[in-house]
Amino acid sequence: xxxxxxxxxxxxxxxxxxxxxEMAEVKLLGVGGSSYSRRVEWALKIKGVKYEFTEEDxxxxxxxxxxxxxxxxxxxxLIHNCKAICESMVILEYIDETFEGPSILPQxxxxxxxxxxxxxxxxxxxxxxxxxxxxxxxGEEEEKSKQEAYEVLKIVDNELxxxxxxxxxxxxxxxxxxxxxxxxxxxxxEATGVVLVTSEKFPHLCAWRDEYLNCSEVKENLPDRDTxxxxxxxxxxxxxxxx
Amino acid sequence: MAEELKLHRTWSSxxxxxxxxxxxxKGIEYDAIFEDLSQKSPELxxxxxxxxxxxxLVHKGKPICESLVILEYIDETWKEAPLLPQxxxxxxxxxxxxxxxxxxxxPSIWSVFTxxxxxxxxxxxxxxxxxxxxxxxxxxxxxxxxKIGYLDLVFGWLAYLxxxxxxxxxxxxxxxxxxxxxxxxxxxFYDAPEIKEHWPPRDKLVTKFQVLHEKYQTxxxxx
Numbered sequence: 001x002x003x004x005x006x007x008x009x010x011x012x013x014x015x016x017x018x019x020x021x022e023m024a025e026v027k028l029l030g031v032g033g034s035s036y037s038r039r040v041e042w043a044l045k046i047k048g049v050k051y052e053f054t055e056e057d058x059x060x061x062x063x064x065x066x067x068x069x070x071x072x073x074x075x076x077x078l079i080h081n082c083k084a085i086c087e088s089m090v091i092l093e094y095i096d097e098t099f100e101g102p103s104i105l106p107q108x109x110x111x112x113x114x115x116x117x118x119x120x121x122x123x124x125x126x127x128x129x130x131x132x133x134x135x136x137x138x139g140e141e142e143e144k145s146k147q148e149a150y151e152v153l154k155i156v157d158n159e160l161x162x163x164x165x166x167x168x169x170x171x172x173x174x175x176x177x178x179x180x181x182x183x184x185x186x187x188x189x190e191a192t193g194v195v196l197v198t199s200e201k202f203p204h205l206c207a208w209r210d211e212y213l214n215c216s217e218v219k220e221n222l223p224d225r226d227t228x229x230x231x232x233x234x235x236x237x238x239x240x241x242x243x
Numbered sequence: 244m245a246e247e248l249k250l251h252r253t254w255s256s257x258x259x260x261x262x263x264x265x266x267x268x269k270g271i272e273y274d275a276i277f278e279d280l281s282q283k284s285p286e287l288x289x290x291x292x293x294x295x296x297x298x299x300l301v302h303k304g305k306p307i308c309e310s311l312v313i314l315e316y317i318d319e320t321w322k323e324a325p326l327l328p329q330x331x332x333x334x335x336x337x338x339x340x341x342x343x344x345x346x347x348x349x350p351s352i353w354s355v356f357t358x359x360x361x362x363x364x365x366x367x368x369x370x371x372x373x374x375x376x377x378x379x380x381x382x383x384x385x386x387x388x389x390k391i392g393y394l395d396l397v398f399g400w401l402a403y404l405x406x407x408x409x410x411x412x413x414x415x416x417x418x419x420x421x422x423x424x425x426x427x428x429x430x431x432f433y434d435a436p437e438i439k440e441h442w443p444p445r446d447k448l449v450t451k452f453q454v455l456h457e458k459y460q461t462x463x464x465x466x
Contacts, residue, residue: 071343071376083332090338097331109319110305116312121293155293 026051027079029065031058033223033231035180036088037076042176043092045217047101089123092173105173118159118166119177126152127180133196134188138239149196153205156181160204164211171215182209183222191232248273251287251299253280255443255451257400258310259298264396265314267437269321273300311341314393326393340380341397348373349400355416356408356452357459367416374422381424384431395432402429403442411452 026044028051030037044051056065056075068077068084078085078094085094096104105112133149136142156178159166166174181197189195199206212218250266250273252259266273278287278297290299290306300307300316307316318326328334351373354366377398380386386394405417419426432438 080332085332085335085339087339087342090335090342093338094331094335097334109316110302110307112319113307113312113316116315117307117309120309120312125294 025081028053028076029056029062029068029079030054030076031056033228034075035184038221038223039088039176039179040076040078040091040095041221042171042179042217043095043104045221046104046171047095047099049095049099049101089119089177092176096173102170103172104176106167115167115173118174121152122156122174122178122181126156126178130181130185130196134185134192134194135239137192137194138243146194146196150201153196153202157202157205160208163208165208171212171217175212179218181205182212184228187225187228188232191229191236247303249276249301250274251276251278251284251290251297251301253278253297255448256297257404260441260443261310261396261399262298262300262313262317263441264391264399264438265317265326267441268326268391269317269324271317271321311345311397314396318393326387326396328387328392337386337393340377340386340394343373343376344394344397348377348398352405352408352416355414356412356456357463359460359463363414367414370416371421374417374425378422378425381428385428391432391435391437395428399432399438401425402433402438403445404448405429407445407448407452410449411456 026049028037028040028044030040030053032038032055041051041053054062054064056062058075061073064079065075065077066073068079069075069086072086074086076086076088076091078091080094080098085091092104105115129145129148129152132139133142133145136145139145156166165171166178185197189197197205197209213222248266248271250259250262252263252275254277263275276284276286278284280297283295287297287299288295290301291297291308294308296308298308298310298313300313302316302320307313314326327337348370351366351370355363355370358366383389385391386398409416417425433442
């Protein structure tokens with residue numbers, strides 16, 4: 001178990017080798033622009049865990065990445081004490097169970113089950129429907145995809161009716177799982193011209209988004225918006241040419 | 244105790260079976276409610292309004308949905324006979340492979356079942372690759388070690404459905420010679436006392452999947 005206390009004790013012994021140990025103990029292989037990668041970073045920030053971040057080039061994956069995630073060859077990968085953990089939601093649970101600090105998941109088994117249910121919905125059905133709708137100009141059935149996206153977004157909006165965050169008073173497991181919605185979604189909307197989220201349609205979702213982007217763990221740890229917009233505009237161009 | 248715990252399931256669903264097995268392993272009593280998916284009960288629709296699916300476990304009136312979520316809930320609520328490993332890294336590995344099972348392996352095998360012509364051939368290649376990855380993971384008698392654990396329950400459907408699919412589509416999906424460890428695991432799992440008394444009747448399964456297979460053939464004629 002890594003804790004702030006343990007690190008502090010080691011620091012007194014030998015600063016430089018401890019820094020190396022500290023740095024090497026938790027590594028994250030990720031991509032700054034990826035919402036999956038940022039989920040892990042925000043979880044580490046919630047816990048106050050120091051980590052070493054390596055930006056992967058997905059066109060030229062590092063040997064470490066390929067070795068650490070041979071099954072999917074994807075980021076993010078958390079390397080802790082030389083062991084690799086893959087899949088962002090699996091990593092989140094690992095972080096919560098391994099490091100001391102504020103809880104990411106609730107303590108009560110029923111509350112945890114509810115959180116896992118919502119995380120699965122947001123990471124799965126919801127993200128899928130939203131992604132499909134955002135890119136529907138280049139796919140099939142634009143109107144149908146939009147309707148499906150509105151349905152899932154309404155479910156999330158309703159869930160936020162009496163809550164500041166899906167996790168309650170602080171961002172938690174489900175909010176981190178849903179991270180695409182408060183930041184990336186709006187940028188893709190601008191790039192594609194497909195607008196799904198308005199405050200008229202989803203007032204609670206929009207309020208949540210504003211609170212979310214104001215959290216310290218998030219605010220100081222977001223990719224540059226203009227860079228992201230450029231990235232998505234290039235994707236739109238490529239999709240337009242392909243069509 | 245039994246009135247406090249209900250499980251909404253169907254006679255054949257592998258997702259529901261996972262929960263039946265888990266509850267048996269833990270020695271927990273419950274009431275099983277068999278749903279007809281063409282006519283879902285008002286309770287099911289109330290308990291799982293978002294997906295309207297089984298299984299749903301209802302504990303003291305509170306519903307839990309999604310089979311993997313239910314398995315973790317059961318493991319955290321009833322501590323005897325643990326299903327998941329205690330060590331956080333081992334637990335993460337179990338969750339990783341469960342996700343692989345749900346998102347890669349199962350869909351690839353389902354694509355072989357529903358596919359035709361070139362699509363089917365491609366799907367078969369992918370399914371075999373996924374099975375190879377799984378074969379490499381078997382280090383002991385079960386995925387859970389000496390005893391059945393979480394991952395065995397997650398992959399348990401392979402032990403009874405692969406063979407049914409093969410019969411219905413008349414195609415060898417699983418070459419036992421190529422997968423000696425998985426083969427042995429399937430036999431051990433199939434025959435385990437906590438598991439075997441719950442298998443749905445094979446002939447009924449064959450009929451059900453034959454009907455389903457025909458539906459897919461007519462809905463998507465070969466290209």
